[in-house]
Amino acid sequence: MHEVFAATPARLRAARLVSAAGLVALAIALATMPAFASDYTLLVCFKIFKYAALAQAWNLLAGYGGLVSLGSAAFIGIGAYTTAKLTIATGVPLIPAMALGGVTAAIFAALVSPALFRLRGLYFVIATLALASAAQIWMVNWNGLGGASGLYLTVSAPTTRGVYYMSLVIMAAATVLVAGVLRTRLGISLRAVRDNEDAAQEMGLWPFRTKLWAFGLSAAVMGVVGGLQAARLSVIEPYGSFSLQWTIDIVNIAIIGGLGTVSGPLVGAVFVVWLGERLADYPELHVAITGALLILVIRFAPYGLWGSLLRLKGETIWSRLRRRS
Amino acid sequence: MSAYPEPTGPLLETAGLSKHYGGVRAVDELDLEIRTGETLGVIGPNGAGKSTLIGLLSGAIRPSAGVIRFEGEDVTGLPSHRRARLGIGRTHQIPQPFGRMSVLDNLMLGRLYSAGSGYREARRESLGILERTGLAPFAGTLAGELTLLRLKRLELARALALRPRLLLLDEIGAGLVESELAELIDLIKGLRSEVDSILVVEHVIDLIRECSDRVVVLDWGKMLIDGEPEEVLADAKVTAVYLGTGTTQALAPARAAEAASEPAKPLLAARGVTAAYGSFRALHDVSLHVYPGEIVTLLGANGAGKTTTARVLSGMLAPTGGEIVFKGRRIDGLRPHSIVRLGVAHCMEGRRIFSDLTAEENLTLAGRTARSAAERDARLTAVYDLFPVLKKRRGSPGANLSGGQQQMLALGRALMAGPELVIFDEISLGLAPVVVDSLYEALAELNAHGVAMLVIEQNVERGLALADRAYVLEKGVVALSGRPDEIRGDPRLRALYVGEAKGES
Numbered sequence: 001m002h003e004v005f006a007a008t009p010a011r012l013r014a015a016r017l018v019s020a021a022g023l024v025a026l027a028i029a030l031a032t033m034p035a036f037a038s039d040y041t042l043l044v045c046f047k048i049f050k051y052a053a054l055a056q057a058w059n060l061l062a063g064y065g066g067l068v069s070l071g072s073a074a075f076i077g078i079g080a081y082t083t084a085k086l087t088i089a090t091g092v093p094l095i096p097a098m099a100l101g102g103v104t105a106a107i108f109a110a111l112v113s114p115a116l117f118r119l120r121g122l123y124f125v126i127a128t129l130a131l132a133s134a135a136q137i138w139m140v141n142w143n144g145l146g147g148a149s150g151l152y153l154t155v156s157a158p159t160t161r162g163v164y165y166m167s168l169v170i171m172a173a174a175t176v177l178v179a180g181v182l183r184t185r186l187g188i189s190l191r192a193v194r195d196n197e198d199a200a201q202e203m204g205l206w207p208f209r210t211k212l213w214a215f216g217l218s219a220a221v222m223g224v225v226g227g228l229q230a231a232r233l234s235v236i237e238p239y240g241s242f243s244l245q246w247t248i249d250i251v252n253i254a255i256i257g258g259l260g261t262v263s264g265p266l267v268g269a270v271f272v273v274w275l276g277e278r279l280a281d282y283p284e285l286h287v288a289i290t291g292a293l294l295i296l297v298i299r300f301a302p303y304g305l306w307g308s309l310l311r312l313k314g315e316t317i318w319s320r321l322r323r324r325s
Numbered sequence: 326m327s328a329y330p331e332p333t334g335p336l337l338e339t340a341g342l343s344k345h346y347g348g349v350r351a352v353d354e355l356d357l358e359i360r361t362g363e364t365l366g367v368i369g370p371n372g373a374g375k376s377t378l379i380g381l382l383s384g385a386i387r388p389s390a391g392v393i394r395f396e397g398e399d400v401t402g403l404p405s406h407r408r409a410r411l412g413i414g415r416t417h418q419i420p421q422p423f424g425r426m427s428v429l430d431n432l433m434l435g436r437l438y439s440a441g442s443g444y445r446e447a448r449r450e451s452l453g454i455l456e457r458t459g460l461a462p463f464a465g466t467l468a469g470e471l472t473l474l475r476l477k478r479l480e481l482a483r484a485l486a487l488r489p490r491l492l493l494l495d496e497i498g499a500g501l502v503e504s505e506l507a508e509l510i511d512l513i514k515g516l517r518s519e520v521d522s523i524l525v526v527e528h529v530i531d532l533i534r535e536c537s538d539r540v541v542v543l544d545w546g547k548m549l550i551d552g553e554p555e556e557v558l559a560d561a562k563v564t565a566v567y568l569g570t571g572t573t574q575a576l577a578p579a580r581a582a583e584a585a586s587e588p589a590k591p592l593l594a595a596r597g598v599t600a601a602y603g604s605f606r607a608l609h610d611v612s613l614h615v616y617p618g619e620i621v622t623l624l625g626a627n628g629a630g631k632t633t634t635a636r637v638l639s640g641m642l643a644p645t646g647g648e649i650v651f652k653g654r655r656i657d658g659l660r661p662h663s664i665v666r667l668g669v670a671h672c673m674e675g676r677r678i679f680s681d682l683t684a685e686e687n688l689t690l691a692g693r694t695a696r697s698a699a700e701r702d703a704r705l706t707a708v709y710d711l712f713p714v715l716k717k718r719r720g721s722p723g724a725n726l727s728g729g730q731q732q733m734l735a736l737g738r739a740l741m742a743g744p745e746l747v748i749f750d751e752i753s754l755g756l757a758p759v760v761v762d763s764l765y766e767a768l769a770e771l772n773a774h775g776v777a778m779l780v781i782e783q784n785v786e787r788g789l790a791l792a793d794r795a796y797v798l799e800k801g802v803v804a805l806s807g808r809p810d811e812i813r814g815d816p817r818l819r820a821l822y823v824g825e826a827k828g829e830s
Contacts, residue, residue: 185437185444188426192434195423202383204409204439204487260425 030168034161042164046232048273049167050225053174054246055253055265057221060178063259064187065214066194071128072250074135075105075219077242079226081139084151084236094155095166098227105223106216113212120197129247136242150237157234166228171266174221179262181217190214252290256297258307267306335394336361336491336522337382337413342391343546344377351377353546354391359491364513364523366537366554368530370567370757372727374546375526376418379493382524383415384408395491410439414489416480418496418526418755424469428460428479431468435486451486458482458512473675474500474627481512490521498529499755500783502626510535528757530568534558542567568758591650592617592777593638593669593746598647598657599801600630600637607633609801611647615746615777620768622788622809623781624818625798631781632674634798635750638779639671640664651746666694670744674751674781676735680724684715684734687723691741700743708737711767729760736767746777753784765791789813 034042062068079101086097119127140148181187189210192200197207230236257268279286301308337359344352352374359365367375380386384405393401400408423431429451436447455461458478468479477497484492498509513536527533533540540557542549544566550557557563591614600608608630615621625631636642640661649657656664679687688705695701709716712733732752739747753761782788789795789809797805797818805817812818
């Protein structure tokens with residue numbers, strides 16, 4: 001977010017051109033990947049994209065809005081169940097059903113926000129955790145949606161290529177959404193509410209509405225990912241769909257990657273999923289290493305691995321430019 | 326004053342406005358009127374309810390009773406964002422920046438929401454406001470990295486971004502040297518053409534005198550007096566509760582004789598000290614010494630390096646060069662707690678009270694250098710003797726003390742370390758003149774017990790009245806030093822102080 005004023009327009013243009021070219025190359029590589037990559041690689045990519053989209057959504061809420069929610073699992077679960085029930089009961093095709101999963105999750109977010117937004121800081125964090133936990137317990141005990149045994153989807157599960165492309169699109173959409181929001185009034189409002197809610201209100205902004213937008217948008221992305229997960233698994237049950245593990249993984253990825261940057265969650269997802277695959281045979285070691293890494297990042301690189309690198313780079317370019325001028 | 330349009334009916338009025346905190350009546354049945362076109366000055370002792378009043382008017386604080394009308398409409402129940410959109414803008418005495426946003430983005434919000442500008446327009450207009458308030462060079466800086474004085478400037482800029490009709494200013498003049506103050510006064514006067522009315526809460530009397538059409542004095546949440554600035558400032562009641570004498574003259578003659586026989590060996594000596602924040606060099610070459618039992622004042626414009634010097638001497642900031650010797654022992658490079666143990670206490674700028682701890686807990690915590698409980702208790706008694714009000718409020722949490730009491734607590738905390746030398750950094754900032762009088766009397770009394778002091782003070786006259794010797798810093802270098810009478814007569818003092826500050830902002 002540092003604006004480098006001394007950077008000349010020519011240099012900025014060159015930098016933009018290089019990064020645009022890089023993005024195009026990356027897009028082509030990702031789009032053509034299924035043509036030559038193995039199913040295993042594609043499924044690892046699916047995992048990365050899925051988590052990147054989730055972390056991106058959480059980043060909007062927590063990194064930019066300062067609303068540290070531990071309720072992610074509730075929105076993922078709601079998206080999964082909405083998608084499952086709609087396809088089973090009404091025969092709606094998968095993709096519209098996933099979209100409606102996102103909508104339902106956003107509506108749920110809007111319904112609980114009047115109560116949640118009364119709380120600030122740690123109280124908000126705990127309330128969201130309690131909310132997710134309550135949602136899971138409800139789903140286990142309520143037989144309307146299959147209770148503890150869950151639901152079996154009737155639509156045929158998408159192919160490996162199918163989930164690859166769907167997750168790629170969701171990740172790209174989530175990233176464009178967050179990057180876009182940051183350029184609007186909402187982006188500035190969110191950061192202002194994060195830094196000082198009362199002062200923001202005295203500038204004429206109604207914090208409730210700002211928080212509601214962020215909460216709703218992030219819930220929608222999580223709901224859509226939940227729907228995709230349901231389709232991929234073909235069978236869903238509350239212990240998996242509403243699992244606290246989702247919430248923890250998302251926080252890990254966003255923090256290790258770097259909160260409050262658009263690229264941080266993407267890099268974090270690549271890194272954490274890659275690490276998980278390398279250590280797939282040693283699950284205890286995986287948990288221990290991720291935990292240790294998280295502590296080290298929080299202590300020594302508070303802007304995340306990628307975020308800290310960006311800052312470092314930004315500062316050196318900045319000081320170099322200054323020395324020349 | 327005749328150059329301005331004649332003030333007309335009220336833009337805002339309050340009736341029976343009250344705010345109670347438990348049994349404390351911060352604002353008590355206040356009937357106040359802010360007329361269209363006027364600048365209203367509000368003064369009063371610390372704890373008189375001035376900041377509470379601003380909070381009530383902006384909507385940040387809900388009143389316990391009473392009505393607020395803006396242009397005849399009852400706005401008492403409106404939340405702060407609705408009032409901001411009606412055109413009520415405020416600054417905060419303790420700056421409340423959006424710390425992780427750029428200075429420019431801090432202003433954008435007001436433009437986008439209350440002034441109703443588009444994004445590009447808002448950006449351009451915000452840059453214009455930064456230009457006017459002298460913050461343009463910092464447009465891209467994160468607000469959290471600004472110094473206190475620039476944060477206060479940002480408060481003003483941000484309030485202006487609302488395109489306010491009523492501007493509420495809460496102590497934006499604190500800590501400024503004369504030339505900066507003159508600029509601020511010009512700025513406020515210049516605002517009269519675009520802002521309908523201004524309410525100024527301020528301890529800087531010059532600003533009140535220059536800017537206001539009418540002055541109101543608050544005391545214990547009630548209106549003490551309301552009238553023309555000159556008449557109010559000359560009022561005997563106001564002098565008694567608020568203005569005080571404004572000087573510390575009684576001290577100087579008594580000390581002059583003592584100072585004549587300077588001992589040869591300094592208690593503290595700094596030679597060629599340099600210091601830097603990152604790549605910014607704050608101190609280039611500072612040499613100074615303090616003899617046992619002496620009061621030395623450190624003067625200089627904002628940004629000259631006074632606070633940095635204090636931080637280096639107390640170990641808060643490691644010097645990059647030079648040496649510092651205390652009682653014959655090198656102390657540069659030592660950690661702050663070791664330096665305190667050796668006998669150098671530091672009363673930092675901005676009070677920094679532990680707000681959840683009681684007054685007494687704040688004090689005992691600082692008495693850890695005492696070798697025994699008895700020694701600590703003796704120090705505590707000494708502090709209570711110096712500031713009896715602290716003894717009375719020993720059980721109150723730091724947050725509940727008034728500004729003046731908090732500053733006394735900060736002083737007391739420094740003394741609890743049993744120091745031979747105390748560094749006082751801007752202890753008068755944001756305090757009513759009458760409170761500053763009593764603080765300076767306490768310093769003199771303390772010195773009579775043999776404690777040496779290095780006093781950093783914005784107010785030249787006050788600083789010199791107390792001192793045995795003084796140093797004047799300019800751009801991180803000692804530019805002038807000597808006895809108060811020598812310095813006071815030196816034309817370079819004024820030139821340095823006023824000229825340097827101009828380049829600064």
